[in-house]
Amino acid sequence: MIAEKTTQAFQWTYNENDQEFALHGSLRPQNAEELSGCISELEHSVANVSGKFYVNVRRLVRMNNVAFQAFACKILDLVHGRSDLNVHVTTSSVVGWATRKFAVLETMSDKITVSEYDSEFYPGQSFVEDSEFIHVLRTQTKLTWHHEKDLLRKHGLKPGMQVADICCGIGDFAVLMQKEFSPDRLVALDHSKSSLDYARQVAADFGIKGIDYVFGDAADMLLEDDQFDFVTCRHSLQVFDRPELILKELFRICKPGGRVYVSNEKNSHCLGEPRGESIQWTYNEVAKLWHHFDMDIEIGPKSRRLMLEGGFEDVTIGSFMVTSTDGDPQGFADVIASWKNLFAGKMASERGDDAAFVERFAKGFDDHIFAALHPKGYAGWPIWVASGRKPL
CATH class of the missing domain: 3.30.750 (Transcription Regulator spoIIAA)
Known part of the structure; x- marks a missing residue:
């Protein structure tokens, strides 16, 4: 009661x-x-x-x-x-x-x-808050944006809306939404002070106005109920050990009739050729590594179920593949290199992995880079996108 x-x-x-x-x-x-x-x-x-x-x-x-x-x-x-x-x-x-x-x-x-x-709620916070990871996040957003700007329209984002970007990271996605959709209000919230500092500096340097950057806990936001027409939360449910609590807060701040949009990964589905077997082995191990730290980088396809269980209706889900043929293969390779440094470096070390495992683990990332840059090669990174409407 x-x-x-x-x-x-x-x-x-x-x-x-x-x-x-x-x-x-x-x-x-x-x-x-x-x-x-x-x-x-x-x-x-x-x-x-x-x-x-x-x-x-x-x-x-x-x-x-x-x-x-x-x-x-x-x-x-x-x-x-x-x-x-x-x-x-x-x-x-x-x-x-x-x-x-x-x-x-x-x-x-x-x-x-x-x-x-x-x-203790954010088991991976120390990893994602690393300031050295900022340039990687910017590259990732560049790779996903040309897919997402069209998907956002299909999922209901329109000019003039009240919008919130929760777990906004370094704020680059919020900037792109501001430029593309001209929301009437845009709040960007994150739990990383270093990321928000970077976001505010970029906004000041480039004269970007209209984004309210807020320090906050996505699982317990100091935002009032029923405020926003459209709420985004990208690549973030996978970082939390209890994603249902994040969805509950996203649901709460969304207006009745508004939509919540989430994107997440299933990292074991990353692929590449040549050297596909080595690449597949490594990304299967990535999933196990994240699970060790109570995070789920396989959560992407689970988004529909989580949203329906969270009370959303009219839930839409789909996926897209970021590939080495989208534009700049080197940008894609740079992202993979950053994953190698984080997953086969800091995270593997904290888990206590031995040298032989780390060598094989790292090789899969190197082979993925090789596939991305090979003139006849192909490398892919799949992302799931889902949105649901808050009932009237």
Whole structure:
């Protein structure tokens, strides 16, 4: 059972099944009495709970000292008065002040714990946030854009819409959408500060206006419900260990009748000739490597099922192949080389792979590059695209 209460500035919910009390929005009361209803609901929620009680402040965007003192004192009172109760406060690294404030409670009682929700949620974040990977991401977007600009139209993107690009990375896809479709509003959100810094610098250098770059957690965005006509999220569900949570947030911020557009890979279907057998072996191993880090680079064809299970209707799915014959074979080869450096380098090392495996693993990427650049060769990288409509 989920109970929910709302005031003008903030909301609170209680999920009985999860024993979780969540605060949302902006808590800036002039005095503690203004919070009496919320505090009373907190006390009522705890009354029938034993064991661990969760207080979720991940989407609390503001909180003044009056509010913090009121809630901190109440949480301390609860654990002091109940031998059978422990309280766990969940914050988000996106809202840095919350962790700093609530961490004080851990020093005041060993029955209170505080953790950042997203510190372990993104198992591959350290890999994709590497600033050295930025030029690779730009090349990848160049290779996919001439396919996607037509696909975006087919999936419903039109000029003048309210658009969000979630997990925007270095922001180049948002820039291309801005130029091609002239949205009325475009919000680009990502969890990587280095990527967003790069995106803002590019926008400033090239005089690109109209894109609002936002630092945020895609699984728990500080964006209001039902805002956007069209929401994109590219090559990102495959990075998260619980993609259904991302889809839930994409669904939430999309307007009823609007569409969510996602693209993902099935890396084991990368191909090339000559030397196809070596290439195939390596990309099968890529899938296993990502699985080791709780990521799924095979998720592409699963997108339809995930969207239908997430409540979307009119789900459309298809795929396209980026190839070495699309334009610049060297650009394609550069992308493969970056994959080799990341997968057969940093990721394989962290998994603890031995030298013999890494040598064979790396050779498959070299052979894929050979196929891409060979005058009679061919190399391909498949991508699945799906979109679904949020019901009216």
